[in-house]
Amino acid sequence: MIKQVAFLGTAIALVASATAPAAAQFSAAIDVSKQTVAEAKASQQRIDSLDEETSRLLVDYRANLKQYELLSRFNQSRAVEVERQSTQIENLQLDVDNIENIQRAMLPLxxxxxxxxxxxxxxxxxxxxxxxxxxxxxxxxxxxxxxxxEAQRYRLIIEAFQIENEYGRTIEAYSGTVAADGGELSVEFLRIGRIALIYKTADDSVLRIYDRDANAFVDLDRKYMSDVKLGLRMAKEQTAPALLGVPVPAPIQAQ
Structure with a gap:
């Protein structure tokens, strides 16, 4: 019995002595496993960080590439526009040169x-x-x-021609004076286009019409007095337009 107890104690001692190295190895293995997990975690974090950086760089690259494509198309369109504007500038310069030549010719005209x-x-x-x-x-x-x-001068001359042209198709009444017996006589003129130019005094004592052949005013038959008065009222827009009877020279054949 005593021998059995001694053997059991010896066996336990042997097991204890055998278990101590195994526990140390297990603990070391656990530490290595923890370190490996930590390193794997750190590696995964680095990988995730690199993946995020790669994704960001890829987004930036695509955005820059898109911007480059847009700028390339913009530059192409600008190049076409610049070429067109250069052509327009050349044409404008030709127009300026022509205008200078025209201006030199316009003055004598x-x-x-x-x-x-x-x-x-x-x-x-x-x-x-x-x-x-x-x-x-x-x-x-x-x-x-x-x-x-030059343009302003030309416009003013054309306006003067237009005014003279209007005289030929309008009727007008205006006051004025004429020379008479060494003095001046206040009269009222009636112009009917360029057909007749007549004047009369306020008291109707004088009635005359311009005679082209004589280049002077001559007495007008007083039977036209009522027509002259009607014409004056028409010219002043005091009555509606109507037919007027005025003496005119007979037409002659142009030479």
Whole structure:
């Protein structure tokens, strides 16, 4: 019995002595496993971080690539526009050169137009003489004014021609004076286009019409007095338009 107990104790001692190294190895294995797990976790974190960085760089790359494509198309369209504008600039320069040539040719043309207008007024019936003379004088002044452009000069001359053209198809009444017996006589003029120019005094004692052949006013038959008065009212828009009876020279064949 004593021997059995001793053997059991010896066996336990042997087991204890055998178990101690195994426990140490197990503990070491556990530590290695923990370290491995920690390192794996750290590696996974690095991988996740690298994956996020890669994804961000890929997004940036795609955005930059898209921006590059947009800028490339924009530059191409700008290049076409620049080329078109260069062509327009060349055409405008040609127009400027042509305008300079036209301006040099316009000055003698306008001088000729103004001279023709002045001659026409001098040969026309003598209505609104002062007004028309002042218009010619202003145009002459404009032609020598360096601050007035060629376009402005041309426009003013054309306006003067248009005004003269309007006289041929309008009826007008205006007051004025005529020379009479060494003095002046206040009269009322009636202009019917360029067909007739008549004046009368306020008391109807004088009634005259311009005679082209005589280049002077001559007495008008008083039977036309009522028509002249009607014409004056029509010109002042005091009555509705109506037919007027006025003497006109017979037409002649043009030479």
């Amino acid at each position: 306008m001088e000729e137009m103004l001279g023709t207008l002045e001659e026409f007024i001098a040969a026309d019936m003598p209505f609104l003489e002062q007004e028309r003379a002042r218009r010619i004088e202003r145009l002459r002044s404009v032609m020598t004014d360096s601050n007035t452009s």
